Amino acid sequence: MPFGFVFPVVLLTVATLAVLVPPRRFRVLGGIGLWAGRVLNELPQLAFYLLLLTTVLTVAGGDVTSPAGWVLVVVAVFCLAGLAVIFARGLQARPVVRDFLRAAGLAAPDxxxxxxxxxxxxxxxxxxxxxxxxNLGYGPGGRRQQLDLYRHRSGPAGAPMLVHFHGGHYATGHKDSQSLPLLYQLAARGWVCISANYRLKPEFGFHDHLSDAKRVIAWAREHGPEYGGDPATVVVAGSSAGAHLTALCALTPGDPRFQPGFEQADTSVSAAVCLGGYLGALDQDLDVPTSPDDYLRPDAPPFLIVHGGNDLAIPADTARGFAERLGTASANPVHFLELPYGQHTFDLFHSPRFEAVIDAVAAFGAAVSPKERPTGKKA
Known part of the structure; x- marks a missing residue:
């Protein structure tokens, strides 16, 4: 039996089982489920193509010559069925989002x-x-204080702006890695989108992360008009740790503790979008609270919180609980969207699940930005 057949069958079968039945209690299996979920839960079709091609070539080439080999072929067939189930689960996000938008009174994008x-x-x-x-600089910190900007080539003026912060436990990650399908889609719809780096652990800490994020918002307000952006509409968004930053930015506008050297800058935002975010306290002994819960306020901007129902890194209950507490405290809408079978990093690729999320964010953005300007084409 060729190793080129055994290896993908064993690897994909273990990963497929870990996605279909997420193992939460065992550290090793939970780690497999988490890492498999990052790619396989969103792109099962690519694994399906690979395994189908490998199986067909192995059988057609006469390489299956023993009972053990045929057992492996049967395992591969079951794995293919499992990958099809994973893809079908991803498709469920579309009707869920449609129902969510209808209940929230938001218009689905065309x-x-x-x-x-x-x-x-x-x-x-x-x-x-x-x-x-x-690589536009927003501070003196070199590469870690740079941002990328996305806009429609027609150069629309007065466009709403969205600022996105990447995840990575505040220790890894970069500006051109996460939510890029969302940024490109909104830019195609006439938004000016920004994705920013920020300084990371262990060299830098909480105050540095948050002040960097606020510097990006201040930069967007000051320099966004040079690229067609409207400083009156700045939506902040983030993934995982970036969602933690997003919530803190939205709930601490103009707080001088987090704006050293630019205390007078306007860092308020029009709305916040948290994608698969950690929304609790950081494990640090600091002079200020680090949880968004400590900054709840009645004038908080509208929030859209999106979380995977099968998130192994951050249980959906934690995000739902924060949404409920914020909704009680705030006079503005707080929307919580749970994605069926979604895992932690659902925003990396053009998957059916993330395309549905893009629809939700676009509808939410249009509601908080009456100035959204279509480019003349269906995006």
Whole structure:
């Protein structure tokens, strides 16, 4: 039996089982489930293509010559069925989002999903109608204080702006890694989108992370108009740890403790979008609270909190609980959207689940930004 058949069958079967039945109690198996969920839960179709091709070539080539080999073929068939189930689960996000938008009174965006990209090249994010401007500095900290900007090539003026912060436990990550399908889609709809780096552990701590995020918002208000942005509409968004930053930025506008050297800058935001976020306290002994719960306020901006129902890193209950407490405290809408079978990093690729999330964010953004300007084409 060729190793080129044994290896993918064993690897994909273990990963598929870990996605279908997320192991929460055992550290090793839970780790497999978490890492498998990062890719396989969103891109099972690519694994399906690979395993199907490998199986067909192995059988057609006459390489299955023993009972053990045929058992492995049967295992591969069951794995293919499991991958199909994972893909079908991802499709469930679309009707869930439609029902969510209807209940929230939000209008679903009029767009066609990029099915060819979803099925064949889901890891490709670029669009020909969007200009990507790289490595603009917003502070003196070099690469870690740079941002990328995305806008429609037609250069619309007065466009709403969205600022996104990446995740990575405040220790890893970079600005051109997460939520890029969302940034490109909003830019195609006429938004100016910003994705920013910020300084990371262990060299830098909580105050540095948060002040960097606020510097990006201040930069957007000051320099966004140079790129067509409207400083009156700045939505802040983030993934995982970036969602923690997002919530803190939205709940501490203009707080001088977190704006050293730019205390007078306007760092208020129009709305906040938290994607798969940790929304609790950091494990640090600091002079200020680090949990968004400690900054709840009645004038908090509208929030959209999206979380995976099968998130192994941050249970959905924690995000739901924060949404409920914020909704009680705030006079503005707080929307919580739980994605069926979604795991932690659902925002990396053009998957059916993330395309549905993009629809939700676009609808939420349109509601908080009456100035959203279509580019003349369905995005």
């Amino acid at each position: 767009r066609r999903w990029p099915w060819a990209r979803i099925m064949l090249t889901p890891f490709l994010r670029r669009r020909g109608d969007v200009e990507h401007i790289r």
